[in-house]
Amino acid sequence: MRLSAKFSGDPDAGSNARAAAEVVRKLRAAFQTGKSKPYEFRIRQLEGLLRFFDENVDILCAALWKDLHKPRQECIVTEIEIVKNEIRSALASLKKWMAPRPAEKSLAIMTDYPFIQHEPYGVALIIGAWNYPVNLLLSPLVGAISAGNCVLIKPSEVSENVERLLEQLLPQYLDKNCFEVVCAGPEDTSLLLKEQFDYIFFTGSTTVGKIVYEAAAKHLTPVTLEMGGKSPVYVDADADMALTAKRIMWGKTLNAGQTCIAPDYVLCTADTQRQLVEAMKKVSHDFSTDQQDSKDYCHIVSDRQFNRLKGLLKDQTIGFGGQTDAETRYIAPTVLTNVDPASDVMKAEIFGPILPIIPVADVDQAIRFVQQREKPLALYIFAKSKKVIEKILRGTTSGGACVNDTIMHVTVDSLPFGGVGPSGLGAYHGFSSFETFSHKRSILWKPHGLDFLYYSRYPPYSEGKTKGLIALLKYRRPLPSWLSTVFIFGLGGLVGYAARFLNNHFPIPAFLQQHAERLGFPSSR
Incomplete structure (x- = not known):
């Protein structure tokens, strides 16, 4: 279903508002019948979603290539398989997740049965993001289905080929009364947000996240906001430089840096900076000798994002990289050295293949640097010393952290994934996704007599x-x-x-x- 007049040919914003209200009304009516609640129904929908992936791998990869020049391996691993694993986990564990959870007893209720029952919120809205347009939309959907909700699914309009594909294919695999794919631009998404939902799950920028949060507050609707921020990397002098360089560069070039948990900047001593830049330059060459024409390297999603990123290179000292091509929206993996913390590249999340390095005197200065800024979505530490690692973990706060690697903590579905403060609100993955979309109803059952x-x-x-x-x-x-x-x-x-x-x-x-x-x-x- 498309709300936008750009696609529908209907210039009447009032009709789009009525369409938004109608689709929410339809989903609410379906939820009130209780259709989405039984275990068997939830299992069928999860199996349908799994079938959607199994039967459309090539089509999904083709759409992701058109939108982002995304390599097939990245499509399969970071967009498809990661969601399929969420589905497999839910299928294996759903009966246990749905079971009442006994609560601890006190002397006063020794003969009673206190327990927690997870119940669906009702009608949920999931708003996806363009950088991982399949994963970041359908991974939370697994949790919403598992918890028994009806869902309005809103793909990102920026990744338009994936958006069109999801609109066409998903309804063939999910119940049409309980799940609706709605395509809408920013203006029409605002119309959707005026409707009353029972839960809203948003992935995107902090700026838009605040708009979503404000709209939800008008109806006192609970939310999960998956946003981002500047995720720092600390590299200690004792780190294995070759391994560190490889893992940082992989994390930074994955999806051309258009990843919410990509390493955003590096903190290290001046001497470590020299060693690290040489090691990263070698790694970048090992990854590809001609990345502009490589099928293993993503491109920037839009002209606007390309121009923004290119502007960040101005007046910077480039350790290596820096090549750009506006026609193909290509930006080479680029490392900037001796970066001024007050420069433009340090004012907001980069969201591209540009990595600034800021020299610090020692680990204590690095900790103070992180503390003085907004809490990041991720934090990365490369060190051999357990004392240094624990000191950084104790002295900082972040949504998640990874020691001696980047990105990989997001693949562990037993770890809740989410931000803190400006980087996000709430968490999901695995059982945490089920909990996110569930109301924990407290019940005390007393016997007669x-x-x-x-x-x-x-x-x-x-x-x-x-x-x-x-x-x-x-x-x-x-x-x-x-x-x-x-x-x-x-x-x-x-x-x-x-x-x-x-x-x-x-x-x-x-x-x-x-x-x-x-x-x-x-x-x-």
């Missing part, structure tokens, strides 16, 4: 009752789960013993016993 155990809470109040309640409610170490079972069995045995004692010493009158036997109760004689 046994009310004599709680007599102290009822009026008339007394000092003795108050002391009794304080004793019951006072925090103690959580009771072992087996203890309540023992208590209930013990209580049952005590009640049975008391009943037998009373029957033996205070026999039931004969006429009542005869009446009970006529009703089918066993004789006590």
Whole structure:
């Protein structure tokens, strides 16, 4: 479905607003039937999404090549397989994820059953990003499906070939009542944000993330904001320079640096800078002798982004690289040396294949440098010294961190992925995705009877009752789960013993016993 008048030919913004309202209404009506909640339905949708990938690998790679000149290996590994692994994990674990989770008991509720039930929020909006237009849209969708939501799926309009493909193909694999792909530009996305959703998941820039957050606040809608920031790299003097250079350059040139967790700048001593630049120059040559025509190197997504990145090279000292071509939107992997922290290249996330190096005196100055700036989405440390690594981890904050590598922490689905502060809000991947799209409903299930155990809470109040309640409610170490079972069995045995004692010493009158036997109760004689 396309909202934009650019595609629909309808110049009436009011009709687009009505279309946005209608698609949300349709999804809400489907959710209210309960269709998306059963385990079997969720499994079918996940299997359908897995089939979408299995049957369309070549078409997806072709669309990604047109939009980003993205190499086939990067398409398969960073766009397709990473999402397929999310699906496989959900298929294997969904029954366990959906099961009620027992909560710890206190003395006051020893005979009760406290538990947490994960419930779907309802109608979710997922807004994808252009740099990984498949992964960053469909990976959160796995969590939304697993949690039982209905979803409005909004691909990025910048990666237009992937957007068109998803609009055409996804409805063939997912339930059409519970899932809707909507194509819209910035203006029409604003119309969507005026609608009331039950959850919004956004991936993109901090600037747009603030707009999404403001729109969500009007309806008190919970959000996940996956944004970015300037992810620093610290290289210690004792690091293996050849290995460090290879892993930094791989992280920086992956998708031509158009990755939210790409290394954004390097902090190291002046002597380390000299060694590192030489090692990175060799690595860049090893990756490709002619990257402009290489099928293994991405290009910049748009003229606007190309011109912005080219402008960042002005008045900088280029260690190597720096070549550009406007026609193909090519920018060579470029390392800048002795960069002034106040220069333009350090004012915002670079989001391209340009890597500034800022010399620092020591690790302490590097920590202060990171502390004085906004909290990044990722932080990278290359060092052999455990003392140095732990010092940096203790002295800084970031969404995630990776030691002696770049990017790879995002591939571990047991690690929640997300930012902190300006770099993001919330996290996902694996079970964290399921939790993100689930409301954790707290439930206390009390059995009938046994009310004599709680007599102290009822009026008339007394000092003795108050002391009794304080004793019951006072925090103690959580009771072992087996203890309540023992208590209930013990209580049952005590009640049975008391009943037998009373029957033996205070026999039931004969006429009542005869009446009970006529009703089918066993004789006590």
